[in-house]
Amino acid sequence: MLDLTKLARQMQGLSEHLTSEATASRQRLELAQQHLQRAYECQQELIDNQEKWRDRILFANATPIEPLETRITIPVPPKVHTVVSTDGSQIAPNHHEIAYCYLLNFGRVVLHYGQNLHPLLDSLPEVFYRPEDLYVSRKWGIRTEEWMSYCRTSSETTVLAELACSVKSDVPILAMVDGSLIYWFLEQLPMDARDRILPPILSAWEQMREAKIPIMGYLSASRNVEAMNFLRLLACPHPAPDCVTHCPNQLEYVPCKIFESLRDTSLWVSQLQPGQRGPLWRSNARILDLYGEQIVYFCYVHVGTEIARIELPAWVVEDSTMFDHALGLMLAQVQKGYGYPVAIAEAHNQAVVKGGDKxxxxxxxxxxxxxxxxxxxxxxxxxxxxxxxxx
Structure with missing residues (x-):
């Protein structure tokens, strides 16, 4: 039981710390805005340096493929359209329960607009109890609970592709997922383990590409700093951004870390108006080397309530009509959901396993x-x- 009386004594120190952090954050933001203005004039030079020294740069950074001053108002979506989303939840294995097994539950949502069709809101449960399901990850040193979450991520995309491609419609369709399309956790997995997780995801993407159905990752309250790190190239005091030579230990003080702990969204909230998107970026995350042609792009959108990070595969971005429709449908979903995409929220509600369900x-x-x-x-x-x- 939490003793609130004892806890209250620590609140004063916490509030003072947060106040000082807010002041420091404002100063970092002002500095970042100044560097952004400078980057407008030398963007191509920064990109050339980034490409030339990419193997020597030790921090994750993205490449802008549009001018940094890009501010585009998202077009109004077509009234007749369909939005599809999936999400997953689980019951983790527990040696103290009556049987050692786990359950994955996938929420499925199909919302039709302007078509006089009933929506689909259901869930698809699956129980795993065989030894090859429970213990296969042990040989890689991965706990069953972690492996379960990785498998859930892969299956969510597979279920999404099957669901989206089963919708017989000639109207615009958008497939949405909650979270990133860049699966950072793959970096820490052995190659054999990756081969069980990533190929089904890429296969599902290919299935949607052939059906001309865009897939989008929606990140609320994103903590990413890839765009901010591009500005670190401008803040580098050395003749070249050669981190390996000049700053090999990124955990120590690094001169270009003047924006440290400042997120991308903190900068773009001061640059965008509601309904606008910023420039399109190409992620240079090393894990994307395993994606083949499925490079991930992203942009930041002011959805009215926050700055959301929107991630899309290359084949969506390359089709300007599909790209514009996808962004328009996303913004409409946020408005219908009072600040968060209604399809993603409903998929979560369908997937979640409550205490009574367990x-x-x-x-x-x-x-x-x-x-x-x-x-x-x-x-x-x-x-x-x-x-x-x-x-």
Missing amino acids: TRFFALLERQMIKAGIKNVGTSYKEARKRGSIA
Whole structure:
């Protein structure tokens, strides 16, 4: 139980710390705005340096493929369209439960606008209990709980592609996912493990490309700094941005880290008006080397309530009509959802496994085990004791 009386004594120190951080953040923002203005005049020179020294730069940075002063008002979407989204949730394996297994639940949403069609809102559960599902990750040193989340990410995209391509319609369709299309966690995985996660995702993308259905990653409250790091090339005091030679230890003081802890969204909120997008960027994340031709681009959009990071594969960006329709449908979704895309929110609501659902799942499993003749079915004493209290 949380003792609020003891906690209140620490609040004063926390508030003072946050006040000083806010002041420092404003100063970093002013400095970043100055560097952005300077970068307008030498953008191509910075890009040339970035390309020339890319193997020597030790921080993640993106490349602007449009002028940095780009401010484009997102076009109004067509009234007749369809939006598809999926999201996932899970019940993690627990040795103290009646059986060691896990469940993935995928929320599926199809919303039709201007077509007089019923929406689809349901979920697709899947139980994993075989040894090859539970213990395959052990040989790579990956815990089952972590592997479960990686598999969920891959399956979410597969389910999304199947769902989007099953919609028989000649109207614009947008497939949306919550979060990034750049799967950073793959960097820490062995190659054999990556080969089980990434190929199904890229295959699903290819399926949607052939069906001419754009896929979009929507990031709310993004913490990315790839665009800010492009400005670090301008702030570098050395003749060339050769981090390996001049600043090999990025954890120590680095002269170009004058924007440290300043996110991309902090800069673009001062640059964009509601309904506008900034320049398009190409991500240079090293993990994208495994994506082949499926390079990921992104832009920042003022959706009215916040600055959202929008990520799209190359084949969406290269089709200007598809790109404009995708952004327009995204903005309409945010407006319909009062600040957050309604399709993504509903997919989450369909996917989430609540406490009562978990209890019913294990109750159903218990009945099946008893029916199969298994004896001594029940939770561990530890789990049973934690569910009740004598205090």
